[in-house]
Amino acid sequence: MDEKDILILAIESSCDETAAAVVKNGREVLSNVISSQIELHKLYGGVVPEIASRKHIEKINQVIEEALAAAGTGLDDLDAVAVTYGPGLVGALLVGVAEAKAISYAKKLPLVGVHHIEGHISANYIENKDLEPPFICLVVSGGHTHLVRVKDYGEYEILGRTRDDAAGEAFDKVARAIGLGYPGGPKIDRLAREGNPDAIAFPRAKLEDSPYDFSFSGLKSAVLNYLNGCRMKNEPVVEADVAASFQKAVTEVLVGHAMLAVKESGMNKLAIAGGVASNGALRQAMETACMENGIRFYRPSPIFCTDNAAMIGAAAYYEFRRGVRHGLDLNAVPNLKLGER
Ligand code: KG4
Ligand code: ZN
Numbered sequence: 001m002d003e004k005d006i007l008i009l010a011i012e013s014s015c016d017e018t019a020a021a022v023v024k025n026g027r028e029v030l031s032n033v034i035s036s037q038i039e040l041h042k043l044y045g046g047v048v049p050e051i052a053s054r055k056h057i058e059k060i061n062q063v064i065e066e067a068l069a070a071a072g073t074g075l076d077d078l079d080a081v082a083v084t085y086g087p088g089l090v091g092a093l094l095v096g097v098a099e100a101k102a103i104s105y106a107k108k109l110p111l112v113g114v115h116h117i118e119g120h121i122s123a124n125y126i127e128n129k130d131l132e133p134p135f136i137c138l139v140v141s142g143g144h145t146h147l148v149r150v151k152d153y154g155e156y157e158i159l160g161r162t163r164d165d166a167a168g169e170a171f172d173k174v175a176r177a178i179g180l181g182y183p184g185g186p187k188i189d190r191l192a193r194e195g196n197p198d199a200i201a202f203p204r205a206k207l208e209d210s211p212y213d214f215s216f217s218g219l220k221s222a223v224l225n226y227l228n229g230c231r232m233k234n235e236p237v238v239e240a241d242v243a244a245s246f247q248k249a250v251t252e253v254l255v256g257h258a259m260l261a262v263k264e265s266g267m268n269k270l271a272i273a274g275g276v277a278s279n280g281a282l283r284q285a286m287e288t289a290c291m292e293n294g295i296r297f298y299r300p301s302p303i304f305c306t307d308n309a310a311m312i313g314a315a316a317y318y319e320f321r322r323g324v325r326h327g328l329d330l331n332a333v334p335n336l337k338l339g340e341r
Contacts, residue, residue: 006079006320009103010313011064013096014088014116015142016047017306018059022071022078023313027125030071032303032310035059038183045182046172053091060099067309075107082316085113085326086336087143093332101328112316113326117144117338118154120273122318123300123311128271131298136267138258140282141274142168142183147212147261148338150271153318156339159261160212167250167276170216174223174246178239188243189279195240197248197281200226204253212257219249251285258286262295271298278302 005024012019016037022030037055041047068074083100086093097113104111121137133153139146145162165173168185175184180191202222205215223246230237262270270290276282283299290297304311 006317007073007077008080008082008112008313008316008320009064009067009073009075009078010082010114010309010316011060011096011100012084012116012119012307012309012312013056013060013092014084014086015092015307016041016052017308018056018063019307019309020060020064020067021309021313022067022073023310023317026122026314026317027129029126029310029313030073031067032308033063033067033070034308035063042182045176047089049089049091052089053095056092056095060095064099075103075109078107078109080110080112080316080320081107082112082114082312082320084116084119084312085330086115086333088116088332088334090332090334093334097330097332101330105328110320111326111328111330112319112324113330114312114315114319115336115338115340117141117146118156118315119311120305121148121150121156121271122315123273123304123308124271124298125314126304126310127301128298131269131271134267135269135271135298136258136262136265137271137273138254138277139274140167140254140272140276142166142172144274145214145216146338147257149261149265154322154324158338160210160214160257162214162216163207164215164217165220167214167216167254168274170220170250171276173220174243177224177227178237178242185276185279188247189281191240192244192247192281195238195242195244197244199238199241200245202226202245202249204249211260214253214257216250219246247279247281251279251282254282255285255289259289259293259295263293268294269296269298273300273305275306278305
């Protein structure tokens with residue numbers, strides 16, 4: 001690179017992870033510190049927004065200090081400070097935004113606000129140095145299920161989205177019904193390995209008018225009905241079979257939609273992103289489908305799939321290079337749309 005290196009401190013606090021990272025030139029992660037609140041929220045079976053905000057306040061300074069120390073960087077070495085400003089829990093987002101603004105003001109550093117989903121997509125740039133737009137990205141997280149055409153850095157077209165539950169939400173709700181606790185995704189992933197994915201025929205929703213949209217509420221209800229039916233008939237529930245069959249139903253729909261989008265767009269590159277992208281069965285099924293169809297498949301390591309700040313630093317670098325700067329009036333936007341600024 002001829003130009004000067006760009007060093008960005010990135011902050012992420014949109015949900016239940018307090019995270020900070022130092023990223024060089026968008027793709028080199030110098031540090032990636034994540035303080036998870038999962039153990040705390042487990043007690044309540046899900047994320048409690050008020051508790052999340054308070055915990056972010058307690059942790060954020062320490063997490064940033066650790067990220068700077070691990071990167072061997074001081075605030076004076078930075079070129080910009082980046083932060084997730086939406087979508088997410090408003091109180092949680094505000095902690096990161098206020099912190100980033102304070103650093104930006106104190107150190108006279110440019111401030112770059114980042115869309116959380118743009119961060120998830122950009123996680124793919126970290127380990128795939130050759131990946132450049134255009135490509136198709138399937139974003140599957142706890143709050144979002146989007147099929148996105150990445151036209152260029154920072155330019156997105158949403159081809160399809162969920163009409164009801166997000167994929168991760170479906171994992172979490174089904175896990176709760178089986179009695180696995182929160183967060184459900186990783187627990188179903190693990191339990192499903194011991195089960196038969198063809199044991200129970202759960203439905204795969206198809207929306208006639210939009211081949212790229214998703215719906216998972218019917219599948220979730222089918223699992224709940226199945227469990228209730230077993231209980232009423234006093235039949236034993238083989239939990240691993242329920243987990244495996246549910247996971248296969250979700251995976252088939254995600255793979256089918258993604259393949260269709262790649263083929264119809266005339267592209268040959270597919271990436272996946274978001275917490276659910278760390279699911280073993282999904283990664284395997286997507287890889288197989290891509291191989292069969294001559295499509296190049298990209299996926300971040302699991303640590304960059306679930307919420308982290310390195311992905312925010314990667315996204316921020318390209319926004320920074322496009323000239324995006326936010327003022328000290330930057331606010332948290334809980335329902336921020338992808339591509340909005
Ligand atoms: O991206 P993420 O960390 O946060 C949001 O932006 O929502 O995603 C969290 C979601 C949760 O619903 C969690 O259950 C799910 O990702 N998840 C998984 C796995 N790991 C996390 N779902 C399926 N399999 C996994 N291994
Ligand atoms: Zn996320």
